[in-house]
Amino acid sequence: MALDFTFTEEQExxxxxxxxxxxxxIMPRVKELDEKEEFPWDLWKEFAALGxxxxxHEEKYGGMATDTISQMIFYEELARGSCGFAMAxxxxxxxxxxxxxxxxxxxxxxRILVPAIKGEKIGTICFTEDQSGSxxxxxxxxxxxxxxxxxxxxxxxxxxxxxxxxxxxxxxxxDPKLGLKGxxxxxxxxxxxxxxxxxxxQRLHKLGSRCSVTGELVFDNVFIPDENFLGEQIGKGVQYAxxxxxxxxxxxxxNALAIxxxxxxxxRGYAKNRIAFGNPISKYQLIREKFAKYWAWYEVSWxxxxxxxxxxxxxxxxxxxCMLAKYHATEMCMYAVxxxxxIYGGNAFCTEYPPQRYWRDAKFLLYGGGxxxxxxxxxGRIFCKD
Amino acid sequence: MEIxxxxxxxxxxxxxxxxxxxxxxxxxNKYFTxxxxxxxxxxxxxxxxxxxxxxxxxxxDNKKVDALRRGIAMGADDAIQITDPALxxxxxxxxxxxxxxxxxxxxxxxxxxxxxAMDDDAGxxxxxxxxxxxxxxxxxxxxxxxxxxxxxxxxxxxVEGGKEILSCSLPALFTCQKxxxxxxxxxxxxxxxxxxxxxxxMDLAALGLSAADAGGQAAKIKVQKYLPPPKRLPVKMIKEDxxxxxxxxxxLLREEAKVI
Numbered sequence: 001m002a003l004d005f006t007f008t009e010e011q012e013x014x015x016x017x018x019x020x021x022x023x024x025x026i027m028p029r030v031k032e033l034d035e036k037e038e039f040p041w042d043l044w045k046e047f048a049a050l051g052x053x054x055x056x057h058e059e060k061y062g063g064m065a066t067d068t069i070s071q072m073i074f075y076e077e078l079a080r081g082s083c084g085f086a087m088a089x090x091x092x093x094x095x096x097x098x099x100x101x102x103x104x105x106x107x108x109x110x111r112i113l114v115p116a117i118k119g120e121k122i123g124t125i126c127f128t129e130d131q132s133g134s135x136x137x138x139x140x141x142x143x144x145x146x147x148x149x150x151x152x153x154x155x156x157x158x159x160x161x162x163x164x165x166x167x168x169x170x171x172x173x174x175d176p177k178l179g180l181k182g183x184x185x186x187x188x189x190x191x192x193x194x195x196x197x198x199x200x201x202q203r204l205h206k207l208g209s210r211c212s213v214t215g216e217l218v219f220d221n222v223f224i225p226d227e228n229f230l231g232e233q234i235g236k237g238v239q240y241a242x243x244x245x246x247x248x249x250x251x252x253x254x255n256a257l258a259i260x261x262x263x264x265x266x267x268r269g270y271a272k273n274r275i276a277f278g279n280p281i282s283k284y285q286l287i288r289e290k291f292a293k294y295w296a297w298y299e300v301s302w303x304x305x306x307x308x309x310x311x312x313x314x315x316x317x318x319x320x321x322c323m324l325a326k327y328h329a330t331e332m333c334m335y336a337v338x339x340x341x342x343i344y345g346g347n348a349f350c351t352e353y354p355p356q357r358y359w360r361d362a363k364f365l366l367y368g369g370g371x372x373x374x375x376x377x378x379x380g381r382i383f384c385k386d
Numbered sequence: 387m388e389i390x391x392x393x394x395x396x397x398x399x400x401x402x403x404x405x406x407x408x409x410x411x412x413x414x415n416k417y418f419t420x421x422x423x424x425x426x427x428x429x430x431x432x433x434x435x436x437x438x439x440x441x442x443x444x445x446x447d448n449k450k451v452d453a454l455r456r457g458i459a460m461g462a463d464d465a466i467q468i469t470d471p472a473l474x475x476x477x478x479x480x481x482x483x484x485x486x487x488x489x490x491x492x493x494x495x496x497x498x499x500x501x502x503a504m505d506d507d508a509g510x511x512x513x514x515x516x517x518x519x520x521x522x523x524x525x526x527x528x529x530x531x532x533x534x535x536x537x538x539x540x541x542x543x544x545v546e547g548g549k550e551i552l553s554c555s556l557p558a559l560f561t562c563q564k565x566x567x568x569x570x571x572x573x574x575x576x577x578x579x580x581x582x583x584x585x586x587x588m589d590l591a592a593l594g595l596s597a598a599d600a601g602g603q604a605a606k607i608k609v610q611k612y613l614p615p616p617k618r619l620p621v622k623m624i625k626e627d628x629x630x631x632x633x634x635x636x637x638l639l640r641e642e643a644k645v646i
């Protein structure tokens with residue numbers, strides 16, 4: 001049976017367990033988390049105690065070493081709750097600890113990864129700068145080789161968990177003139193009285209995903225030991241970035257799917273109860289068309305995104321596929337949240353009703369893993385074989 | 387303490403249920419662990435944490451074992467599935483008979499169950515198991531206090547206008563009500579353990595029962611007919627002016643809706 005779309009009984013059970021945890025811990029607080037615009041430390045501690053932060057990591061460090069499909073099930077279920085909280089948690093689970101788990105020494109893993117899996121240390125990753133984001137080759141943060149280690153200089157922006165981070169994996173170049181070929185990843189910890197490190201800069205106030213805190217990290221001639229170089233050899237950073245970006249892209253697609261579904265299921269509930277001209281508005285064809293279009297696009301996207309997860313799990317090259325999945329799911333999500341806003345009519349415009357929150361959260365997904373302009377330019381070029 | 391918890395996988399409240407024929411329902415494939423069973427599992431685990439011992443979850447179901455897996459994910463030590471093709475179409479008494487047949491030789495101190503299953507809402511299986519085993523039972527308990535299992539336990543149940551406090555010797559069976567405790571959210575370690583757990587299967591022969599003890603032919607309760615709930619009638623607007631509209635409303639409530 002080469003073509004099999006079923007989840008295993010175990011994966012279905014896992015989904016049920018995650019859904020249950022999200023329903024009990026996060027769902028009752030979704031509105032409050034969005035409105036407060038603060039990192040929910042109490043929820044973080046409760047969530048970390050359940051052990052999900054170790055989802056991807058080896059059991060000897062306190063992780064669960066789950067398969068890629070289970071990880072995607074987890075992201076999908078988590079994002080159904082609060083997009084902001086999902087972003088903070090996924091930063092820790094996936095991007096924030098990815099290179100430390102892959103290339104960190106045993107000492108680094110014990111010191112950083114083990115407490116990160118317990119939720120005691122907060123991690124993040126730094127790609128974006130003021131003049132570069134999707135354009136990684138434009139990275140200007142500089143890593144200079146010195147005796148016994150490296151010195152890092154630069155400023156990174158749009159860093160999820162940045163203002164509360166204890167450690168980060170920073171992408172820096174050994175020489176900006178080398179473009180993509182000069183890139184590497186380095187572990188940098190927060191500056192303390194007895195250790196050099198990064199300092200958090202300005203915190204951003206965002207349209208959506210508001211309970212994840214986002215801000216700038218400043219690297220002012222920070223010294224790090226050789227051990228903190230994360231990679232096999234200098235200049236391979238862009239290749240490593242490619243691997244993590246596949247996962248980041250389908251993770252983003254999962255978030256988009258979850259937000260779209262949440263928005264449209266809420267809108268369905270509203271449409272079935274909102275009476276206009278003597279009928280629930282769900283009885284009108286123009287409203288039904290919105291649901292039908294969403295449903296068709298959602299199902300396609302959902303299946304394709306899981307196909308990408310399956311490809312990653314089976315180590316099949318899928319860079320283009322992951323880009324397509326991210327692009328499709330996020331555009332589908334844009335459609336869903338926009339139409340949900342219309343189904344709610346004027347009520348969509350007040351914060352009492354949920355569609356505006358889905359709409360604001362969804363916009364956050366346009367940029368991570370490559371803007372759609374950059375993705376489309378690349379995909380169009382590949383398609384045209386230029 | 388040796389504790390057994392009776393659990394059941396029931397249709398999710400969001401699952402679509404259609405009446406397929408007079409005697410058959412079509413249920414969407416969305417199931418979850420009976421809400422009240424989680425209080426029973428939690429109560430069992432709390433006692434295990436206090437006195438040591440073992441918690442075993444037990445179900446009668448030919449297909450769905452997620453309620454057992456949830457029990458393990460919460461912290462139960464063992465899971466038993468009683469399964470046999472002859473069990474299809476069994477009523478609550480046949481289910482109770484199978485459970486009692488399994489439990490009768492076991493060295494249990496306590497059997498716990500939810501106060502009722504959320505699908506048939508019968509609330510029969512728990513008390514019926516206790517009767518078949520010849521042990522005391524208390525239903526819909528809200529409190530369970532144990533200082534020394536050898537000296538019995540104190541159970542609290544809600545009664546009209548107050549609470550009833552009972553003392554009970556062990557072994558006994560209690561059915562659990564919402565409010566007894568706050569069921570834990572499973573830790574992912576235990577979830578993974580539950581995903582991989584081997585569920586022990588028992589058939590009727592292994593329990594010393596025959597096919598005649600179960601299924602439709604042994605049923606004391608026979609479903610005559612399933613009926614879907616009545617459809618909500620359309621809203622009727624009364625377009626008269628006050629006070630005529632009030633008079634019309636009262637007339638309609640009395641004569642059409644028959645609620646006053």
